[in-house]
Amino acid sequence: MTSSRSESKLVAARTTSNNNVKGLERAASIAGGAMCVTQGFRKGGFVGLLHLVVGGLMIQRGASGHCSAKQMITPNPYEKQVAREHHWKTAKAISSSITINKPKEELYRFWRDFTNLPSFMTHIARIDVFGDQHSHWVATDASGSSVEWDATVTEERPNEYIAWASDDNAQIRNSGWVSFRDAPNGLGTEVQTLMAYEPPGGQVGHVVAKLLQKDPGTLARNDLRRLKQLMEIGELTTNATQNKPLLAGGL
Amino acid sequence: MRALTWQGANKLSVETIPDPEIVNPRDIIVKVLMSSVCGSDLHLLDGYVPTMHPGDIIGHEFLGEVVETGSAVTGLSRGDRVITVSIVGCGECAHCQREEYSCCDNSNPNPTATEVLYGQPCAGIFGYSHAFGGYAGSHATYVRVPFADVNVFKVPEGITNEQAVFVSDAVPTGYYGADIAEIEPGDTVAVWGCGGVGQMAIRSAYLMGAERVIAIDRFADRLHLAKKKGGAIGLDYTQFDIHEALLELTGGRGPDRCIDCVGMEAHTDNTLEQVYDKAKQQLRLHTERGAALRQAIYSCRKGGNVSVLGVYAGLMDKFPMGAIVNKALTVKSGQQPGQRYVSRLFEHILNGELDPSYLLTHPMSLEDGPQGYAMFKEKSDDCLRAVFIP
Ligand SMILES: NC(=O)c1ccc[n+]([C@@H]2O[C@H](COP(=O)([O-])OP(=O)(O)OC[C@H]3O[C@@H](n4cnc5c(N)ncnc54)[C@H](O)[C@@H]3O)[C@@H](O)[C@H]2O)c1
């Protein structure tokens, strides 16, 4: 019913204009700045003054990066479109893409069996499948709080595309799709995914917010990286040196 | 087991920690027989590579004996004498299949840090910060090695431990640098830095057909070895104006290929440049001390190649882009994809064309690790590489 015409488009990429202080650099800025300031106080004199000035600048630079949080709240054009199509109040969409060195038939087959998805999706604890089209999803955060919903496959083209959406009674209304395209030069398959949901309020909203605490784009990319690891190397990469059961690799 | 751990900038200590175990099917456990220091560790020690945590085991250039193999490992068994390439490949991603192992997509379990820093996540490296995977390093009694079928190589009969240990890192790094410099017969190659990596780049340049290699450093012992073992012309940059000297030696053209084996902590006598770079580095503004690389780019002949083996972690100020464009230079770089070269390197060693064993100037007990690094850092007692024997 929905968005097959949106596949392979640039979907949820967000502008980060005026905000070129990112991630690690931001953390490093704040930490480095704090260190400079401390050193500045300790050293005194001209050198100390220099440290103070530079440190202050860095903290300011790092801290001002946080305004990106505000930017996240404003829906982009694609999100507006998804909200319209699903009759949601508003929508949040997270897209991601990765190239996997395997034929698309193999990747499609793995994904189409939804019971495989929890093996690489961080927050999906379990998916039960009923018949060919219906499934029940359980998402859990680290503290064990969970959100559940039923979903139905809304469109599929073998080896190319699968779309699904939550049923009307869902605690949190959401939808998603995945597309598989041959990558150029025999590099395998380009896998693109999109997950969209209607940001809920109240208690459920709280759990969802916790699920997506980290930058959701990073989460989605790392989910796809785990899929890539499972498909290409058959194991999840880890730096662990002790053989404790792993929750979900090292990502 | 015992392990040499990073505790903070320029603070190392030897600790007792649990032995590693097989975690994934393609893992092996190696009992370390020799584990070398490397210039890359100095960047960690000095605090220029972010995301080190107290307690992290460092070390990535090592030789050992297989003691345990995972269920999916074939071709390696208990008792095999092996070396492991310091940069981890998975063997299955498109990069690994093109022998670009150091660009592996899958070997870094913490991809986010390098993705944010560099735009794409980078391969994992043993003992080289959490940004590069957080893998426990090799200055330890045992080390867990993932994807053993790709990263581990049996050492052939006839090659000694002292020769083989450096095939883990210093030798393939120098060889890779000479390879990407695209040396042609008759070429003059200039190598900045005569540490282990530079020494191997010199030898490799000759193996690839260089007519003449000019080696640049300031330490007499290292320049002496570059001449005696490498067959290079040595230039002490504290005695000569390097650019003038290189022009004089090349009929005014400049060296055809330039290889940077120095990296982000280059030393220079140009006080202004040094003070400026160092102050910014200390203030954690993430700029490199790039004296050697700037000089290589400046001196390289028009249309020449600059190959950058020295490690840089962040941003460099005053990068001479103008010289690159207007002299039509090619700049190539990378962490070494040693898996591509190991068997060729063993051949060279067996044929007597290459003998890296002279890099090992200071065999030491692992317990003396902190002193070993202090000596290596200060380049005192003619220390080229200290190698720990756990
Ligand atoms: N690309 C890779 O895969 C790879 C692998 C190993 C090491 N490395 C890097 O290679 C570099 C060298 O490693 P190493 O083990 O030989 O280190 P090292 O510390 O033993 O040697 C570095 C040498 O550079 C010299 N030097 C400093 N400033 C100089 C200048 N301005 N001009 C000329 N020489 C100068 C020093 O005197 C020293 O002899 C490091 O940056 C290290 O991180 C890269």
Ligand SMILES: [Zn+2]
């Ligand atoms: Zn190294």
Ligand SMILES: [Zn+2]
């Ligand atoms: Zn790989």
